[in-house]
Amino acid sequence: METDLSPAEQVKLQFGDDIIAEPVTKDRIVSVWLPLVKLKVVLFYCKQELPKPYPLLYDLTAIDERSRKKNQPAEQPGSGYSSSGFTLVYHLFSFDRNEFIRFKVALLGEYPTAPSICNLWANANWYEREVYDMFGIQFEGHPHLKRILMPPTWSGHPLRKEHPARATEMGPFRLWEEKQDKEQSALQFNPEEWGLARSSEDSDFMFLNIGPQHPGTHGVLRIVLQLDGEDIVDAVPDIGFHHRGAEKMAERQSWHTYIPYTDRVDYLGGVNNNLAYLLAVENLAGITVPQRAQVIRVMMCEFFRIASHLVWFGTFSQDVGQLSPVFYMFTDRERIFDVVEAVCGGRMHPNWFRIGGVAQDLPKGWETLVKKFLDYFPARLKEYDAMVLRNSLFKARTVGIGIFTKEEAIEWGATGAQLRACGLAWDFRKKRPYSGYENFDFEIPTAENGDCYDRALVRVEEMRQSLRIIDQCLKNMPEGLFKADHPLTTPPIKKHTLQDIETLITHFLGVSWGPVIPPGESMSCIEATKGANSYYAVSDGNTSPYRMRIRTPSFAHMQMLPYISKGYTVADMLSILGAMDYVLADIDR
Amino acid sequence: MDDATIDQLLIIGGVLGGLLLVAPGLIWLERRMLALWQDRYGPNRAGPFGLLVVLADTLKLFFKEDWTPPFADRFVFTIAPGIVVITVLMSFIVVPFAPGVIVSDLNIGLLFFLANSSLGAYSIILGGWASNNKYSLLGSMRGAAQMISYEVFMGLAMMGVVLLAGSFSMHTIVEAQKDMWFVIPQFLGFVIFFIAGIAETHRLPFDIPEAESELIAGFHSEYSGMKFGIFFVGEYLGIILISSVTVALYFGGWLGPDFMPPLVWFILKTFAFICFFILLRASLPRPRYDQLMEYGWKILLPLTLLNLMVTAGIVLLNKGI
DSSP, X not given: OOTTXXXXXXXXXXXXXXXXXXXXXXXXOEEEEEOGGGHHHHHHIIIIISSSOOOEEEEEXXXXXXXXXXOOGGGSTTOXXXXXXXXXXXXXXXXXXXXXEEEXXXXXXXXXXXXXXXXXXXXXXXXXXXXXXXXXXXXXXXXXXOOSSSOTTOOSOTTSTTSOSSGGGSOOOOOOHHHHHHHHHHHSOOGGGGTOOSBOSSXXXXXXXXXXXXXXXXXXXXXXXXEETTEEEEEEEEOOTTOOOHHHHHTTSOTTTTHHHHHTTSTTTTHHXXXXXXXXXXXXXXXXXXXXXXXXXXXXXXXXXXXXHHHHHHHHHXXXXXXXXXXXXXXXXXXXXXXXXXXXXXXXXXXXXXXXXXXXXXXXXXXXXXXXXXXXXXHHHHHHIIIIITOHHHHHHHTTXXXXXXXXXXXXXXXXXXXXXXXXXXXXXXXXXXXXXXXXXXXXXXXXXXXXXXXHHHHHHHHHHHHHHHHHXXXXXXXXXXXXXXXXXXXXXXXXXXXXXXXXXXXXXXXXXXXXXXXXXXXXXXXXXXXXEEEEEEESSSSSOSEEEEEOHHHXXXXXXXXXXXXXXXXXXXXXXXXXXXXXXXXXX | OOHHHHHHHHHHHHHHHHHHHHHHXXXXXXXXXXXXXXXXXXXXXXXXXXXXXHHHHHHHHHHSOOOOOTTSOHHHHHHHHHHHHHHHHHHGGGOOOBTTBOSOOOTTHHHHHHHHHHHHHHHHHHHHHHHTOHHHHHHHHHHHHXXXXXXXXXXXXXXXXXXXXXXXXXHHHHHTTSSSOTTTTTHHHHHHHHHHHHHHTTOTTSOTTTOHHHHTTGGGTTOOHHHHHHHHHHHHHHHHHHHHHHHHHHSOTTOOOTTSOHHHXXXXXXXXXXXXXXXXXXXOOOOOHHHHHHIIIIIIHHHHHHHHHHHHHHHHHHHHO
């Protein structure tokens, strides 16, 4: 087979001319339109048969095209495709090629149907459920097509354009008695509905409802366990209690005023969320971020990476019963927040990156603060190694628990430390550098066994690598602008407004409407604190996004839970959850 | 009433009053100590050094709604917390605080202690069962298995001391340590006894029946108000009991240089062990339930048997000579 052909051309060669690649994409991801009937065969081909295949189903989502302004690439003359109903978007990733590919399928009709790809990828299950929940698109052949984020009693599909975006558009909320009964009975767990047996040949199973309020779940997560004694036969995670409609909110905020909402997606990751969002937006706007702003961004991202890992480390050790480390680690996190506060003004939700740069220049004396932390922290990490990682009871609770292999990790869409703990040295900061990460010297820590303990090892080592990066930022902070000199940066630069009418008008519009981002589609991908985080921004040339898809790592990881916790005990599941490092807002958005 | 009876009543009153006063005080102690080790302040507002937090806690527990879940077995649910307090207090009958300061120097003292701590397991089992809650059920199953198993090692570990002292009476055992504390010849026995003691009191690292992050509060998930408070008091009484029995069996009880009265020596030694209990809680993670059982039956049991046989052999040899 000719390997010098691009994957799009190979697919075309294999499956015919009605497969059309978009000529240009803003994010330079090959984007291919498929006819619905060829969807499964093409995806199967890309996963299994293509030389250097695409084994990772990175994301699956949909776009409601019905009110999109018709100036899209898909409408370009000669493309032959125009989606006027819904578009399904599949993002695949190839580790061999280090490349994404995007497949799009146009669907017609109000409530269209598409074939399910659950038998191709295990992790398609939840993604398809989400698309069904949000858009009302049916997937034929899906084993359990139920709502996933919205309550089962919800009417309507929120990401459809006709669904209201604000509570004020929905009339006052009332919980009369019948409604309350209905809601409560909807929460009753019915094993048969999930295909779970109530008893086996020799024992009756117990169904243990864990959460949504439970000290071990770190948030409003509900898991129903099917137990034989204390052994887990199966588990059913129930998510969505933390769903706030972050994607829907994007469609009513301006490009600029959406930034604070991103903070709250992975609420431990702070500016990492801003970065993932802004990379997509800046790509659409064609803004090049100045060097200094890039390095500032990298530095703050790494600070937040350490802060997030510290929370995980403390709560993980608390999950296995160690009471004290969490206090030490939160104290250290406070020291990070000292720096964050001085730089950003905020703490957990700094809302500090802006389109085209950052909100402000670094404050005077920032070097001293950063230096102080760099001097302080390594000794503490060493202490934690002795206190937690080398503790034999801690090892007894985590070594050999929740194992999965590299292949399983890819099949389920696991990224970040979960993937690296299986031995695949894959870090998007290194492999697909963004924001100038290519200029930094750091390693990708990996481990061998893919168990809970290895995930811990990888994350702890990552903190050390983050320190290295921060140190390099400190020593090599370039001079220059902290925000790009570009008409679409927000708030716009005011320098020339009183000399030049064009600049004055752009400034006026930028301030009063917010920036108008040129039409197009762009997906960013960053190595966030918990894994690969992406924003797939769709603009139709308006002041707010037409569609904003947030691909979060925790969603994929939580989907693995039943698969990796079968056969272990209740206590082990807490280790598995602890080592997973998820944030409920990151799952539910 | 003769003097002896009055003395006896005074001792009973003193021991009971003292224990019931100290047990809640431990709440304050534990919280302050934990805070000290965890770089925090702990309760420091109510009264000097936050001491009145004990009072505040007690008052709060009294005035909280004492709720019995409608699905619980009312009678058993109510008596369960009482059992642990009663059995632990009964055990204190045989603890020699100082020469003459002992409620009753039974000649089967240690057996009495063992019997009572076995009965204490009922509190967990009944409390968890009567709650009719899955978490409580899991907690009480774990608790029952853990307490009954560790009872075995505890009893076997103590036999070394019995062999050396030639008596089950706690008073005689303390007297027998005049020349050397039993912790030296019986070091292994001491370690096993203490580990079993932690498991008996189900304190961290062996708080598996409660296992906050897994089972919410385990066997007492459904308890509130003063019923919960009594479980709490029972737990602290248990700590005092295990500490003081450890002192009596292995650390010479009230024995110590003359510049302090025997009772003070006893209290000081016990206090040190109580602090050790708290330190353990601050530092160790919790093993899994099956790991704890495995550890008990596969490691502790052979070790205790070995300890017992070697001690018996040495005692026999000495007798022979």
